Amino acid sequence: MQAALSRPKLISLAAGFTDNPTLPTEISRKLLDEILRAPETGQPAMQYGITAGEYNLRELTARHLQKLDGVNPAAPSHSPGRLMITGGSQQLLYMTLEALCDEGDIILVEDPTYFVFLSILQSRGIRARGVKLERNGIDLAHLGLVLQLLKKSGGLRRVKALYLVSYFQNPTGVSTSFEKKSRILKMLKSFEGAAGHPIYLLEDGAYRELRFDGPDIPSALMAPGATGRVIYTGTYSKPFAPGARIGFGILPEPLFTAVQRVKGNHDFGTANLLQQLLARALETGLYDEHVAKIQKRYRQKAQVMKQALAEHFPPEVEIWESGGGLYFWARLPRKISAGMNSGVFKAALEADVLYVPGELCYADDPARRKPANEMRISFGSASGENISEGIKRLGNVLKKFID
C-alpha cells in the first residue's frame, strides 16, 4: 500500500481487494434508507445489539448456508443458535484461536496458506506446521506423516486444529473436494486418542461464493463425523462488501460459548446497522442478484488475466488457475526467487507492478525451507485494462530473469 501511494502509475495485482465498480453502493443506499426511514427499524438499528449477532441475520445466514449445503432448515449442524455474526470473518478467526489455543499450541495449516492467519498465530505465540498443498488440496499422505511425527515427538498434545481455506484458496486458488474434507476429518479424529482432546477442522469458506466455474462443494459441516468437530467461517465481505465488515461462523459447543465470551470483551456485538443492511439484502433477494452479477464480473476478469498470462508470461512459469476467488498462483523455476528481497520483486516495483511474494504465505516451520519462487497475482481490484498491462509488465520482468 505504501508503494502504491508513492507510485501513482503502479498497478497493484497484490491486494486481495474486491472489484470497486460492482460494489453494492446503490443497493445499500436504498436499503439503509428503508431501514432508517421508519423509527421501528431505524432506532433498533442505531442501538446496541446482541453479542452473538441479530437473530434475524443469524437465521437468514443459517438458511443461506443450509441452501448452499443442501440441507433442510431443521438440520442441527446448521442451526442459527450456533451461528455467530462477527466483524468480518477475520475477527472470528482471531477469537477462535484466542478461545482454543494457549501459547505454544500447534495449528496445522495448508502450505501455503492465508498469510494474515499466520500473522494471528505468530502474534499469539501459536506454532504452525505446514501440510503440503497440491492442486487438489492438501496431500493426505503428508498430513498423516506430519501427525505421526508430532505423535512421536510429543507435539501431538499441542495440536488443536487444522485450518483449511477450502474454496478457491488464498493464495493458490485451490479448492478441496468434499471427499478430501471427509478424509481429513477422519484422519484428524484417528489421532485424537493420542492427542487427548478434540482436533478441530477449522474450515474457512471466505471465497465460496465467488465461484464462476463448476458446481459448489458442500462444506465440511456435511461430512461424516463433523458433529462437534467442524468450525466453519464465512464472510459477506467478498460476495457483498468488505466495507460492511460482516462475517459469520458456525461453532460447536463448548467453543461457541467461549468465543461468545471473547466477543463480549472485544465489542459486545458487531455494528447493528450493518447487520440490518445485510439482513435486508438477503431478505429482499437483492443479495442473490448481486452475487450472480459479481460472479460474472470475476469470470470476465479472470479470463482477461488468463489471456494476458498466456501472452506475456514465459512458458517456464507454471500457472495455477481457479474456478473462483480472486487469485492466480504462479510458480517460477525453482532457482528463481520472487521473494520480498529478490531481484524479481525489485524489478517488478521498478516496472510499476506489484504482486504478493508467495514466501509470505508459508508458515515458519522448522521441518522445511520456505519456497521463494512463487507469486500470488490478484484480478480482484484492478481494471481489465490494468490487469492486461500489469501482467505484461510482470511478464517482461520475468523474461529477463528466466533468460
Ligand SMILES: Cc1ncc(COP(=O)(O)O)c(C=O)c1O
Ligand atoms: C482466506 C481468508 N479468510 C478470511 C479473510 C477475512 O475476511 P473478512 O474479515 O473481510 O471476512 C480473508 C480476507 O482476505 C481471507 O482471504
